[in-house]
Amino acid sequence: MRVLITGGAGFIGANLCAYLTGFPGVRAVVALDDLSTGDAANLAGTSAEFVEGSILDRPLVAELVAAADTVVHLAARPSVPMSLADPVASHEVNASGTLNVLEACRRNGMHVILASSSSVYGDIAMSPKHEDLATRPLSPYGASKLAAEAYALAYGTAFEVPVLPLRFFNVYGPLQSAEHAYAAVVPAFVDAALRGEPVTVFGDGEQTRDFTYVGTVVRVLADAAWRRVVSDTPVNLAYGSRVTVNELAVMLGEVLGTPLVTRHIAARIGDVRHSQAACERLTRLFPNVDPVPLADGLKHTVAWFDRTLNSVGNV
CATH class of the missing domain: 3.40.50.720 (NAD(P)-binding Rossmann-like Domain)
Structure with missing residues (x-):
């Protein structure tokens, strides 16, 4: 093929x-x-x-x-x-x-x-x-x-x-860029946290997302x-997870071993409040694919970002 x-x-x-x-x-x-x-x-x-x-x-x-x-x-x-x-x-x-x-x-x-x-x-x-x-x-x-x-x-x-x-x-996951103004939430949070900077939350952080590794x-x-x-x-x-941005920040803090410092700014135009998938059609078509749990996916993602930042820092 x-x-x-x-x-x-x-x-x-x-x-x-x-x-x-x-x-x-x-x-x-x-x-x-x-x-x-x-x-x-x-x-x-x-x-x-x-x-x-x-x-x-x-x-x-x-x-x-x-x-x-x-x-x-x-x-x-x-x-x-x-x-x-x-x-x-x-x-x-x-x-x-x-x-x-x-x-x-x-x-x-x-x-x-x-x-x-x-x-x-x-x-x-x-x-x-x-x-x-x-x-x-x-x-x-x-x-x-x-x-x-x-x-x-x-x-x-x-x-x-x-x-x-x-x-x-x-x-989300390895290779996802955090280098532009429109970076997705996971790479933006991980990159900022590893650099010792506050993470930016749009709105109150109670918007929910269905994260897939x-x-x-x-x-x-x-x-x-x-x-x-x-x-x-x-x-x-997607597999039907429902995680708030605030909860994501807490989970990443647990992976990193230190709480994230957050700063809230105005919500963005065009962002939806809640996003969660029904996954029955997906699991019927792909019964042999088991999703990677969010906690495990975040660990893999943090490890990749950490290696990348250290590699850049040693150049």
């Missing part, structure tokens, strides 16, 4: 490349990334072939898809705040870029696994959020991911493209690619 991973030098993509290059039956892994948020250094130690380029480059996408057996489409312009700053750019990459990938897959009869987002739900009060709920995104990012997901499902119906749209929730996510993606899992409905990729 030859796997093409768009966004392959990014956080999730590079973890998947590392996992798949040791996966029985995988002959080759190709990572396509424009390095706007990814880093080619993330692929060090893997045998993945790196191709620098964009999913907006239709001839390049067509060429790479034609040589693959399965496509894992992770490339995106991430983050709610980035989409508020430039909605058009988010649409172009997340919606139009996805359409380019789907068109190439349609021409080649290619299986495609697509990363959607829990942000498509918006701030619907019901919890946990199941896949049949109405979608009401609060940000251009959420709207662009919903458009991508809708295109995938439409291609599945109209052109019989074998598709699997997965709604990612709050994925990246190792769990890549096991699902690898299994989906190997078995060519398809679905004519979206599938949540």
